[in-house]
Amino acid sequence: xxxxxxxxxxxxxxxxxxxxxxxxxxxxxxxxxxxxxxxxxxxxxxxxxxxxxxxxxxxxxxxxxxxxxxxxxxxxxxxxxxxxxxxxxxxxxxxxxxxxxx
Amino acid sequence: xxxxxxxxxxxxxxxxxxxxxxxxxxxxxxxxxxxxxxxxxxxxxxxxxxxxxxxxxxxxxxxxxxxxxxxxxxxxxxxxxxxxxxxxxxxxxxxxxxxxxxxxxxxxxxxxxxxxxxxxxxxxxxxxxxxxxxxxxxxxxxxxxxxxxxxxxxxxxxxxxxxxxxxxxxxxxxxxxxxxxxxxxxxxxxxxxx
Numbered sequence: 001x002x003x004x005x006x007x008x009x010x011x012x013x014x015x016x017x018x019x020x021x022x023x024x025x026x027x028x029x030x031x032x033x034x035x036x037x038x039x040x041x042x043x044x045x046x047x048x049x050x051x052x053x054x055x056x057x058x059x060x061x062x063x064x065x066x067x068x069x070x071x072x073x074x075x076x077x078x079x080x081x082x083x084x085x086x087x088x089x090x091x092x093x094x095x096x097x098x099x100x101x102x
Numbered sequence: 103x104x105x106x107x108x109x110x111x112x113x114x115x116x117x118x119x120x121x122x123x124x125x126x127x128x129x130x131x132x133x134x135x136x137x138x139x140x141x142x143x144x145x146x147x148x149x150x151x152x153x154x155x156x157x158x159x160x161x162x163x164x165x166x167x168x169x170x171x172x173x174x175x176x177x178x179x180x181x182x183x184x185x186x187x188x189x190x191x192x193x194x195x196x197x198x199x200x201x202x203x204x205x206x207x208x209x210x211x212x213x214x215x216x217x218x219x220x221x222x223x224x225x226x227x228x229x230x231x232x233x234x235x236x237x238x239x240x241x242x243x244x245x246x247x248x249x250x251x252x253x254x255x256x257x258x259x260x261x262x263x264x265x266x267x268x269x270x271x272x273x274x275x276x277x278x279x280x281x282x283x284x285x286x287x288x289x290x291x292x293x294x295x296x
Contacts, residue, residue, distance in 0.1 A: 094107055
């Protein structure tokens, strides 16, 4: 049976993962852009990304484009699998409640 | 970890909202700019053809030529610096899309030389529906579903224009519906998907 993931379940991290998993596997999103989409502060987003990176769920790549530093982030295969399992666990909770109500 | 059914439902709703917002926000940048530009080109070219029929060819060739160059410049700029989403195979995909459009136009001229359309309206309806077919294919391929709907809608209005609208008003109809739909989609994405 699928289990809820403690790391992903935190609301800000859940939104970060939802946003990253919405991209295709070959795509990476810019840090500033992700911050704008999720409406988080620099520090907040950075801290949650570091937690997700420690768990191996995201990959953070720092690079230079036109001599300007840019940070790109993408969900790893492990992160995608964990997120998928987390969703399955959430759906199972809703299903179980429905069955109990019958 | 135990959570309530309400909490689970809220989490799923949040996931859905964030994924939709992410995809839409990405489309709001580059896609909307290209659509607005081609929508305006369509409107100007159709209106130009309606009011200055003798100049139809130069109008279409100069406007479409300028549009192609502007699209290439925009794509290059987007790829080099402005793109918030980096695709690991972006260069490869970009070239494939470029060759897809180039080959489509080569094939259109092959088909046109075989089919030999009798008049300008046939030629125009053929080209617009072929380009819209490409929109549908690209939309399905890249899961960009608004392109599928746009392609189908403009094809539908082109068929109405071709079969039901008097030929004198064909260009006005197409300026309003085809050009209007492309421009409207671009504006909608820019204004509401950000």
